[in-house]
Amino acid sequence: GDSVTQMEGPVTLSEEAFLTINCTYTATGYPSLFWYVQYPGEGLQLLLKATKADDKGSNKGFEATYRKETTSFHLEKGSVQVSDSAVYFCALSPYQGGSEKLVFGKGTKLTVNP
Amino acid sequence: DSGVTQTPKHLITATGQRVTLRCSPRSGDLSVYWYQQSLDQGLQFLIQYYNGEERAKGNILERFSAQQFPDLHSELNLSSLELGDSALYFCASSATGLTETQYFGPGTRLLVL
Numbered sequence: 001g002d003s004v005t006q007m008e009g010p011v012t013l014s015e016e017a018f019l020t021i022n023c024t025y026t027a028t029g030y031p032s033l034f035w036y037v038q039y040p041g042e043g044l045q046l047l048l049k050a051t052k053a054d055d056k057g058s059n060k061g062f063e064a065t066y067r068k069e070t071t072s073f074h075l076e077k078g079s080v081q082v083s084d085s086a087v088y089f090c091a092l093s094p095y096q097g098g099s100e101k102l103v104f105g106k107g108t109k110l111t112v113n114p
Numbered sequence: 115d116s117g118v119t120q121t122p123k124h125l126i127t128a129t130g131q132r133v134t135l136r137c138s139p140r141s142g143d144l145s146v147y148w149y150q151q152s153l154d155q156g157l158q159f160l161i162q163y164y165n166g167e168e169r170a171k172g173n174i175l176e177r178f179s180a181q182q183f184p185d186l187h188s189e190l191n192l193s194s195l196e197l198g199d200s201a202l203y204f205c206a207s208s209a210t211g212l213t214e215t216q217y218f219g220p221g222t223r224l225l226v227l
Contacts, residue, residue: 043116043204043218044157089157099208099216101170102147104157 002027006090006105013080013112021075021108023064023090030096033057033066033073036089038107044089047075051096080112117141118219120205126225132193135222139186139207145169146188147208147216148180152201163188164210192224200226 007022025031032051036044048057053068062077073090090105117140127133139146148160150173159172163182174180177195182188192199202223206216 041220043118043206043220045116045218046215049215098212099214100162100212101172102149102159102216104159106156 002031002092002094002103004090004092004103004105006088006108008106009087009108009110011108011110013110015082015112015114016079017112019075019077019080019084019110021088021090021110023073023075023105025071025073025090025092027071027092027094029094031092031094032096032098033064034091034093034099034102035062035064035073035075036091036104038087038089040086047088049099080110082112082114085110085112116217116219118205118207118217120203120219120222122222123220124223124225126227127195128227129195129197131195131226132191133195133224135190135192135203135205135224137188137190137205137207137219139188139205140217143207143209143217144186145208145210146182146186147206148174148188148190149204149206149218150201151204151221152198155201157204160190195226197226200224 034049035047048059050057050066056065119138144165151157160174162170202221206218208214
């Protein structure tokens with residue numbers, strides 16, 4: 001079945017450091033890919049998404065590019081802030097352009113120190 | 115605030131018991147999703163309803179059931195509870211459920227003792 005694998009955490013960085021969180025997926029067909037963020041005590045929020053190969057999703061300085069050849073969707077940010085401390089989830093929907101039946105990775109906890 | 119509300123915030127109960135979790139979607143959203151987040155299984159999709167009808171099923175146990183009412187709120191019923199059912203249960207909603215963003219509620223934390 002479909003699955004998502006993301007790098008184990010936790011990840012601890014200093015403010016203004018570069019962030020990469022790796023995510024790879026296994027899916028039949030043409031899935032849509034997502035990054036969600038969960039701040040302490042809150043539900044998940046959509047951070048960015050990409051619905052087809054070579055699409056780049058971006059939001060709040062975060063970026064991820066849908067790479068079909070490597071089945072990857074790595075999350076990057078050039079300069080993290082303390083306020084970016086949260087748990088990040090990579091996810092896929094089996095449907096191209098869709099957002100249903102999301103399959104999530106295990107999550108990566110990011111802590112950014114001042 | 116996502117606009118999705120869930121009650122109760124916390125629930126403590128005993129093995130073998132039955133509980134009901136409630137979700138009110140964002141105003142105007144027709145689709146509701148339920149997810150379970152546990153330490154060992156991670157975040158898993160359970161079930162989706164669209165305008166009162168079941169639309170998709172994920173890893174939902176037979177002991178669990180859900181429904182969506184005419185006013186579009188949804189309830190997740192968990193019965194014959196086991197220790198392993200202790201988890202955070204999230205509800206999410208979206209406009210129609212096809213391509214739109216899902217908006218998540220704050221979750222209900224269930225502890226089974």
